[in-house]
Amino acid sequence: MSRIEKALEKATRLRNKTSSGAVSETLAVREDTLDVTKVSSYIITLTDPTSPISEEYRKLKSMVVRLTKQEGFKNTIMVTSTLSKEGKSITAINLAITLSQEYDYTVLLIDADLRDPSLHRYLNLTPEAGLTDCLVDGLDISRALLKPGIGKLSFLPSGKKVKNPVELLASQRMKELIDEIKHRYSDRYIIIDTPPTLPFAETRSISALVDGIVFVVKEGVASLQNISDALEILKDHNILGIVYNDVGIESLEGRYHYYYPYSQHANTKEGA
Numbered sequence: 161m162s163r164i165e166k167a168l169e170k171a172t173r174l175r176n177k178t179s180s181g182a183v184s185e186t187l188a189v190r191e192d193t194l195d196v197t198k199v200s201s202y203i204i205t206l207t208d209p210t211s212p213i214s215e216e217y218r219k220l221k222s223m224v225v226r227l228t229k230q231e232g233f234k235n236t237i238m239v240t241s242t243l244s245k246e247g248k249s250i251t252a253i254n255l256a257i258t259l260s261q262e263y264d265y266t267v268l269l270i271d272a273d274l275r276d277p278s279l280h281r282y283l284n285l286t287p288e289a290g291l292t293d294c295l296v297d298g299l300d301i302s303r304a305l306l307k308p309g310i311g312k313l314s315f316l317p318s319g320k321k322v323k324n325p326v327e328l329l330a331s332q333r334m335k336e337l338i339d340e341i342k343h344r345y346s347d348r349y350i351i352i353d354t355p356p357t358l359p360f361a362e363t364r365s366i367s368a369l370v371d372g373i374v375f376v377v378k379e380g381v382a383s384l385q386n387i388s389d390a391l392e393i394l395k396d397h398n399i400l401g402i403v404y405n406d407v408g409i410e411s412l413e414g415r416y417h418y419y420y421p422y423s424q425h426a427n428t429k430e431g432a
């Protein structure tokens with residue numbers, strides 16, 4: 161048998177060993193390629209990437225990149241709002257997708273809304289494990305990650321239902337987990353979807369763990385007083401900007417997003 165034949169035989173042996181599971185155990189990231197036809201139409205950066213709305217998400221992404229790269233790389237960003245149904249989850253997914261597609265950034269999208277996790281539904285994925293399994297059972301993050309096949313995007317779903325989301329997300333274990341993720345994935349963006357700020361205490365705990373906050377305001381949902389109360393809760397943290405969501409704009413014949421750098425949000429329409 162020639163050396164080349166021996167090498168080929170060895171390669172075949174190794175391949176067979178891997179496919180039987182003996183060697184491949186260590187890398188458990190599940191390839192779960194999305195079927196774009198089954199993804200929610202709100203995930204417009206996937207379903208209609210050339211639309212004006214997708215272009216707005218790209219502008220949002222550019223501002224987030226600019227603001228997070230000013231002093232070193234601040235890679236961990238949470239998306240929240242005053243009340244529920246303001247568009248946090250839709251914003252988090254579209255932002256993560258544009259980040260992973262456009263600049264080829266590696267992005268980790270985390271569903272930390274343990275009360276009403278929705279990211280997997282918008283993406284039409286059926287996760288088996290997630291964040292709570294890592295927090296409660298010590299499951300390694302790499303075993304809960306899904307790779308939907310969108311650029312370099314990984315997705316950590318919420319995991320099994322728990323009775324105590326406030327305690328769990330405020331726990332030392334959550335802090336350690338976010339530190340571990342930041343350290344382990346230091347070259348990638350980490351986008352965390354959270355519950356609304358006013359009704360639920362866990363969003364305050366998460367805000368203390370992240371580098372920046374994208375705050376979503378949907379037209380006609382929260383009163384000015386409510387928005388102001390929510391921003392007061394988050395005031396000691398780095399609010400990167402406010403996404404003014406679902407605004408009817410005649411000229412674009414549709415609903416899309418305005419983005420206001422936080423320091424100027426009162427009067428300015430920069431970024432529209």
Ligand SMILES: Nc1ncnc2c1ncn2[C@@H]1O[C@H](COP(=O)(O)OP(=O)(O)OP(=O)(O)O)[C@@H](O)[C@H]1O
Nearest residue numbers: 243244245246247248249250251276356405406415
């Ligand atoms: N830009 C938009 N244009 C039209 N409808 C929108 C837009 N953003 C959000 N919506 C509507 O609001 C609903 C809630 O959006 P989403 O799930 O992103 O909100 P949320 O703030 O994450 O809600 P929750 O607090 O329940 O987690 C969507 O299903 C959709 O009907």
Ligand SMILES: [Mg+2]
Nearest residue numbers: 248249273278
């Ligand atoms: Mg949500």
